[in-house]
Amino acid sequence: MYFNKNNKFYHGIMFHHFHDDGIHTKGQGSIDKDDFYKMINFIGRNNILDADVFFEKFRNNKLKENEVCITFDDAIKCQIDIALPVLEELKIKSFFFVYTSIFEGKPDNLEFFRYFRMNYFKNINEFYNNFYKVLDRDLKSFFEKNSNNIQKTKIKFPMYSIEDIKFRLVRDIFLTKVQYEETMFLMFKDKKFEYKDFSKKLFFQKRDLQTLNNLGHLIGLHSHNHPTLLEKLNYDEQKNEYEKNLSSISSILDKPKNEIRYMSHPCGSYNADTLEILKELGIELGFKQIMTIEQEKEMKKVNNSFLEIAREDHAKIYKRMN
Ligand SMILES: [Zn+2]
Numbered sequence: 001m002y003f004n005k006n007n008k009f010y011h012g013i014m015f016h017h018f019h020d021d022g023i024h025t026k027g028q029g030s031i032d033k034d035d036f037y038k039m040i041n042f043i044g045r046n047n048i049l050d051a052d053v054f055f056e057k058f059r060n061n062k063l064k065e066n067e068v069c070i071t072f073d074d075a076i077k078c079q080i081d082i083a084l085p086v087l088e089e090l091k092i093k094s095f096f097f098v099y100t101s102i103f104e105g106k107p108d109n110l111e112f113f114r115y116f117r118m119n120y121f122k123n124i125n126e127f128y129n130n131f132y133k134v135l136d137r138d139l140k141s142f143f144e145k146n147s148n149n150i151q152k153t154k155i156k157f158p159m160y161s162i163e164d165i166k167f168r169l170v171r172d173i174f175l176t177k178v179q180y181e182e183t184m185f186l187m188f189k190d191k192k193f194e195y196k197d198f199s200k201k202l203f204f205q206k207r208d209l210q211t212l213n214n215l216g217h218l219i220g221l222h223s224h225n226h227p228t229l230l231e232k233l234n235y236d237e238q239k240n241e242y243e244k245n246l247s248s249i250s251s252i253l254d255k256p257k258n259e260i261r262y263m264s265h266p267c268g269s270y271n272a273d274t275l276e277i278l279k280e281l282g283i284e285l286g287f288k289q290i291m292t293i294e295q296e297k298e299m300k301k302v303n304n305s306f307l308e309i310a311r312e313d314h315a316k317i318y319k320r321m322n
Contacts, residue, residue, distance in 0.1 A: 009303060010063040012071040012095070012287050012311035013043065014264075017114075018082035023201050027118035029159070029315045030078075036086050039314060042321050043068065050093035051218040055262060058285055058306075070094040071287060071311060073222060073264055075102055075204040076111060080212075088215065096212055097222035097264040097287070100248035102203045108226040111202045112195040113184050120191045128167050134190070135170075135183050142174050156290070159315050172228050206252050213253045221245045221263035221283065231271040239277045246281055258282050264311070265289070275307050287311045 017030035024030075031039070040048065047066045049057070054069035056062075070087070072079045075098035087094055099108065121127040132139070143150070146169055153165045160168075171180050188195055213219055223230060224244035233241065242263075250257045261284040265274070268289030278286055286307030293299045302310045 008065045009310070010058075010065055010067045011291065011303070011309060012069050012264075013048075013314060013317065014287070014289065014311040015070065015072050015079070015083065015314045016074060017076065018078040020078075020082055024078040024081060025115070025118050027114060028124060029313075031314065031318060033082055033086060035318065036083055038321065039317055040086075040090060040092070042317065045090065045092075048092055050216075051095045051262075052093060052216070055218065055285055058309075068312075071264060072096045073266075074111075074226070075099065075209075075222075077200075077202055077204060077208070080204065080208050084212075087217075093216045093218070095218050095220055095262060095264075095287075096209075097220045097262075098204065098209065098249065099222045099224060099226040099266065100245050100252075101225045103206055103209075103248060103252060105199075106225075107199060107203050109181055109184070109195075110226065112188075112198065115198060115202060116184070116188060116191070116193050116195070120193060124161075125163055128163055130187065131167070131183065134186050135175075137174075139170060139174065142170070146173075156292070159313070159319075177228075209249070209252050213255070218262060219249055219253060220260060221249070221278075221281075223266045224248065226266045228267050228269070230266055230269040230274060232269075235273045235277070238274055242274075242277055242281055261285065263287070263307075270307075275305070278307055283307065285309065289313065291316075 017027060018024060018036065019026040019030040019032055047068055049067050049069050051069055054063070054067065057067070070092060072083065072094060075096070079096070101108065117124065117127045121130065143166060150162065150165050150169070154160065154162065175183070209219055221242060222245065223241040225241060227233060227241070230238060230241065246257055246260060249260055261282055263278060263283050263285070264287040284306060287309050289311060291302060291310045291312050293302055297304070299308070
């Protein structure tokens with residue numbers, strides 16, 4: 001059964017990517033429509049609350065340990081194309097946490113990078129090798145210096161391979177965002193990938209957000225630009241990220257700001273400043289990415305505060321099912 005000794009507490013289930021036979025190609029961690037049905041069955045339809053019910057019970061301290069909600073991050077179109085019809089059929093209302101620079105024509109290049117990685121290479125390691133070749137830097141001592149860090153990350157995120165973790169370190173620590181993106185755009189050129197043609201197919205449009213809202217799903221914050229490590233930004237930069245995000249959602253949905261009171265931390269990244277800012281913005285429920293206590297954040301329990309509620313990654317549930 002889904003509810004075992006290890007997760008006897010309420011939480012969210014976190015979904016990102018879905019695939020079909022069309023534009024949404026299969027990739028790392030993506031699931032199809034049938035997997036989604038099976039997963040809902042495995043979790044148990046009765047354990048899944050509508051987002052608004054989950055939120056109200058949460059605020060009133062009434063959630064039971066078997067109760068979960070479904071959450072989607074990143075405003076990616078495959079969620080609308082593949083997951084939404086399933087949700088509507090089963091009458092499940094979910095949380096959608098969206099970053100908003102996409103609605104100003106500035107999507108995070110992350111989705112293009114992902115599409116490129118999945119469609120232009122035989123496998124992920126071929127992509128990594130190609131990336132390091134184009135980057136053309138000596139990474140040996142960087143990896144040596146970070147060997148402890150790599151092992152620690154592997155324990156925290158067992159679904160990542162060592163190569164995945166190394167790549168993320170190079171992307172997030174060794175390189176600046178600009179350097180990383182320059183390398184990726186060089187690779188686009190090499191492979192003649194015209195990424196701008198894919199925007200409408202890969203990301204939510206404003207009307208998608210309005211549709212979700214009209215159907216009764218809850219739209220929440222996920223920062224404006226989706227930085228990979230939000231906790232590295234200073235107080236004012238973080239504040240700007242969430243203020244812009246809130247204003248943008250509020251104006252697209254034509255909904256007062258104080259009615260948007262939920263969020264998820266992009267890439268699970270936050271610090272004490274972030275929590276302070278979210279409190280000031282009136283956020284009453286925040287989700288993180290993982291189901292464990294983070295030592296470095298000095299957490300006392302898994303659901304450490306109302307802005308640090310655990311979520312289980314769908315990939316982990318998928319593994320347990322198979
Ligand atoms: Zn995200």
